[in-house]
Amino acid sequence: MNDNIYYQALLNKDSSYEGTFIVGVKTTGIMCRPTCTARKPKRENVEFFKTTKEAMLKGYRPCKVCKPLTQAGSTPEEIKKVLEALNANPSLKYKDWDLRQQGIDPTMLRRWFLKHHGLTFQAYQRIYRINSAFKKIKNGDSITETAFSAGFESLSGFGDSFKSIFGISPKHSKDQQIVDICRLETPLGTMVACATEQGVCLLEFTDRKMLETELKSLAKQLNAHLLQGENKHFGTLRTQLQEYFRGERKEFSVPLFTPGTAFQQEVWNALKTIPYGKTRSYQQQAYSINKPTSVRAVANANGMNRLCMLIPCHRVIGTNGTLTGFGGGLWRKKWLLEHEGAIPKELF
Template sequence: MRDLTDDMLYRALLARDPAYEGRALVGVTSTGIFCRLTCPARKPLARNCRWFADAASARDAGFRPCLRCRPEQVALPPVVADLLAALRADPERRWSEGDLKARGLDPSTVRRQFRQHMGRSFLQMARDARLRQGMGRIAMGDDVIEAQLDAGFDSASGFRAAFRRLFGHAPQDLRGGGDLAAEWIETPLGGMIAIVDDSSLHLLEFVDRKALPQGLARLSRMVGGRIGLGRRPMTDRVEASLGDFFAGRNGRLDLPVTLHGTEFQRAVWTALRDIAPGATCSYAGLAAAIGRPSAVRAVASANANNRLALVIPCHRVIGSDGRLAGYAGGLWRKERLISLEASYRDPGANRVDAGLLPL
């Protein structure tokens, strides 16, 4: 908001200007409520307005979310929502910048809006969707070349390169059965890779996390390389639990897990699971909770090495000054997760509208 003056924001508030969606929120001192600038409620006097960059800042200042405009929900721009709907309808389509231009869209604008709201470009998401299709075909026993063609990759090398970036090794290395099974699960915040055995969850990561290949390789070494593609009953349980979480029905992903880490890391991860949905904790507070108040940096490192996103809720750890600290899944995801979980600490707050966060 550095480039926005109070006068500019107030004019936008009076005009209900949609161009300011996602850029600023207004807190009304006379009511104690904060709103979108497009809120249909009667407009306050300028002297009663305070301006905030996000919902977390407004809440920290003591304001409550408006029940009319629901400022904690993430409204996607029409371009983003329309393209996501097209991607869901035809996940195997090979999209190009030419396709975007044919729809009357500027590729650079699409790229910028997707990176802002989804953390990656539309073309990257389309490529991930096709890779997911290929994973499914390999899991069903198809040859790699058949999976490559069905997923819309022109060349085997392109398919293998995309697969290797995700898994850290070639697709044929994951063919067939194994003690652990890897599956792609789609969520409102992007695809995740879940790796399970018959009784517990071993890994749950967003597919665009840069450290995912290393995490998969490390897990593969720890279990002797016994990871295959496919679903288990535990996969279904993980997917159902994620569905409840994002729908606002249950803030705790209470799943059995196998923790692959040192004794110290396991202590940190266990303490993270004790943070209630809707609550947050500082790194210093977490260090104190495990009886190691001087180990703040080590706690931060354990957070960064968490391989069970959401189930071990490292997104609930913030800076001691109340600011959102780094999150391996992307700060944009952390903001949305904390906004989502506000409904768990405040029964009067709004649940996430599944229509605003596309599955």
């Protein structure tokens, strides 16, 4: 019975069930997400809902600990405004006073950046400025002009910051490469995107267990540095994702960059041929590339796909119709297939 499975997931604070259910605690009138860290209620004191709307219609109010009305891991609105300002002008240098003027608690902001980016907000700003400066130097701008336009107060300070990231001075950086990285908010949770000049090369949910490994592998494969920064492809990606989730887009046209082996390229190209609203088994996918005995290899190549939704590996299912093998979580795979009309929406 689902309720017993959900209750065990609640006890375990199992993040793989995020988006699957909301729990209502009868004794307190509070609703929580599966990963809530508050004290766990007894089994007889809870009931489960598919959405927060259903729970609220039964009179439950949102928990102040896990905040079920917000996406797990989503970027707070006040931090979004700061990031948008940095996108528009990378030379900005926010100080605590500037943040307080916007009603932002600097301590909260620092904790958020440490948790979600693994670095301080000041370091994030510095990397953003260096990323912007690097691109200007690559385009032929002078190092001196670039340093001061990026908000650095001296050439030595710019050189030290540049060297701390690239390991070399600005004048020796022409052979260096950058992969831009940013966060994107979607109805299914926060995603991280990476892009080069050629196109988007990674799109994954931030709670994917293998994300850190994927990022390191991508940097090594491209011999590049992954740095927070804006990219010419991110605007198109944001727009097309919004259209997809609104049900207005069935195919993505944002340029993609997919480094990989010849076999992986073959498998990924086959994934692109699965139409919106349709599914294919791993066996059928193997047949489609004339390798019927390579089902396991095909499945492994699917798992190496770094472009969630853009290369639709979520449309591949088990031979018996089961939903298997999706790095973003099976609940998201189910949601995407229901959204596309590939499987019927089930009653809770």
